[in-house]
Amino acid sequence: MNKRMVVLGSQWGDEGKGKLVDLIANKVKYVVRFQGGHNAGHTLVIRGDKTVLHLIPSGILHDQVMAILAPGMVISPSALVKELDQLKQKGFEVENKLLISDQATLLLPYHVALDKAREKEKASQKIGTTQRGIGPAYEDKIARRGFKFGAVLYNQDIETDLKEVLDYHNFVLQNYYQAPAVSFDEIKQELDLIRNRLHSKITDTTSLLHQAIEENAAILFEGAQGTLLDIDHGTYPFVTSSHTIAGGVAVSCGISPNAIGEIIAVTKAYSTRVGSGPFPTELIDETGQFIQKQGNEFGATTGRPRRCGWFDMVMAKYSAKVNGFTGIALTKLDVLDGLPEIKICVAYQYKGEKRLTPPNHAVPLEQCEPIYETLPGWQQSTKGIVEWEQLPENAQKYIKRLETLVGVKIVLVSTGPDREDTLWLDKTICQM
Numbered sequence: 001m002n003k004r005m006v007v008l009g010s011q012w013g014d015e016g017k018g019k020l021v022d023l024i025a026n027k028v029k030y031v032v033r034f035q036g037g038h039n040a041g042h043t044l045v046i047r048g049d050k051t052v053l054h055l056i057p058s059g060i061l062h063d064q065v066m067a068i069l070a071p072g073m074v075i076s077p078s079a080l081v082k083e084l085d086q087l088k089q090k091g092f093e094v095e096n097k098l099l100i101s102d103q104a105t106l107l108l109p110y111h112v113a114l115d116k117a118r119e120k121e122k123a124s125q126k127i128g129t130t131q132r133g134i135g136p137a138y139e140d141k142i143a144r145r146g147f148k149f150g151a152v153l154y155n156q157d158i159e160t161d162l163k164e165v166l167d168y169h170n171f172v173l174q175n176y177y178q179a180p181a182v183s184f185d186e187i188k189q190e191l192d193l194i195r196n197r198l199h200s201k202i203t204d205t206t207s208l209l210h211q212a213i214e215e216n217a218a219i220l221f222e223g224a225q226g227t228l229l230d231i232d233h234g235t236y237p238f239v240t241s242s243h244t245i246a247g248g249v250a251v252s253c254g255i256s257p258n259a260i261g262e263i264i265a266v267t268k269a270y271s272t273r274v275g276s277g278p279f280p281t282e283l284i285d286e287t288g289q290f291i292q293k294q295g296n297e298f299g300a301t302t303g304r305p306r307r308c309g310w311f312d313m314v315m316a317k318y319s320a321k322v323n324g325f326t327g328i329a330l331t332k333l334d335v336l337d338g339l340p341e342i343k344i345c346v347a348y349q350y351k352g353e354k355r356l357t358p359p360n361h362a363v364p365l366e367q368c369e370p371i372y373e374t375l376p377g378w379q380q381s382t383k384g385i386v387e388w389e390q391l392p393e394n395a396q397k398y399i400k401r402l403e404t405l406v407g408v409k410i411v412l413v414s415t416g417p418d419r420e421d422t423l424w425l426d427k428t429i430c431q432m
C-alpha cells in the first residue's frame, strides 16, 4: 500500500486508464493529470451512463477529490470550459474541484491550425495526430515562445506578446502551408475565458503537491496516451509530444522521483493503435475486425477506428522496464471471448535473428515479424465476472501466462466497461 500511485498506459494508449483511475480514486485526495492535453479521451461508465473526459482527470467525479492539471500539460481554455459545461449538463458540478498549474502551457487556436496544416501536407506520411494542436503547443514551449497560464494573470503585455507570436505562426501558415491565417479575435476569446471563467483555478500546484507529500496525502497521477507513444521512448516519430512514462510524473509535476510509490500499468488483453506507425502484431484480417467490433475500438477523441492485434510481450516487457511497474491492471479480457485460439507475441524475427527487445527505430521495427505462442481460447462469456473461480479455465491460463511472461503481478482484471465489472486479484496495492 502506498500513498502515491501512478496509473498509466503500457501500450499505445486507450488501455482503459479512465476506468481504473475512477475505480481507485475513492480514497484519494488529489488526482493529477501530468502530461498531454485534450488529445486524451478517458471513458467512464457509471451505472450505464457514459462520460468521456479529455482534459479533466477521471477521478474528479468522487466527492473528496481535488483534480490538478500539472505544469507539464498543454491546455486549451476553450476545450476545458466545454468539458466543464458538459459535466455540468450531466449533473456533475466539478467547477470548484479543479486546479490549473500556473506553469501549464496554453494551447491556442494557431497550434490547432498548424497541426491540421502539417498533417494535410504530409498526406500519406502523416503521423495521424488527433489534430488538437498538441505537437505545436509543446514545440512553442520548448522554443520558449509559449505562454504559461500564470502569464495571463501576471504579464501586463501578454496581448502584445501574443500578437508577435501569432504573426510568426501566421507567416508559416500562409506562406509555407498555404493555409488561412488565425485571427487575433480567436486568441482573445481564449484569453477572455481564462480571465472570466478559469482565473480562480490557476495556482501554484507544485507547492501544493510538495505540501501534500509532506502531509502524506493520497495522490494519484493519471497518465494519458501510453508508454509506446512517449516522445523519447516510443516509436518515434509516430508518437505524441510529451513524456507519457512514469519518469514524466516527476518532471511534469516538479516533485522528486522518490515521492512515487506504486506504478500501475493499465494493459489491454490485446493490442491497439490509433494513427500511423509500426505495429508488429497488427491483424489485418477477420480476427482483427472481430476484436475491433467486440472491443468497440474506435477513438474516444476522434472516433477513428483503432488498429487491432495480438498481445505483444516484447513491447510489454520493454514497457515494464521503462516504467518500473509494480502491478498490472489487465483490461478488456471479455473482448477475447469466443475466439478459438489466442496468440501472444513472445519475440520478434528481424533479419533472420530472434529478438527479445524492440529495435529503437520505427524503420527496423516495421520489419520485425512476430513469433507467436498460441493458447486455446474460451467460448463462455467473461463479461462482468468478478470472481477468479468463475472465469473459464482457458481465460485463467491466458492471464497467468501473461503475468509469468511480463514478470509483473496482475492486480485486477477488467471484464466490462462499468465500475462493477472488475475482478480484483490483489486489492492491497490499490488501497491508498
Ligand code: IMP
Pocket (backbone or CB within 6 Å): 012, 013, 014, 039, 040, 041, 127, 128, 129, 130, 131, 132, 133, 134, 135, 224, 225, 229, 238, 239, 240, 241, 274, 275, 276
Ligand atoms: P497527438 O498526441 O495528437 O499529437 O497524436 C500523436 C499520436 O498519438 C497519434 O498516433 C495519435 O493517434 C496518438 N494519440 C494521441 N492521443 C491518444 C490517446 O489518447 N489514445 C491513443 N492514441 C493517442
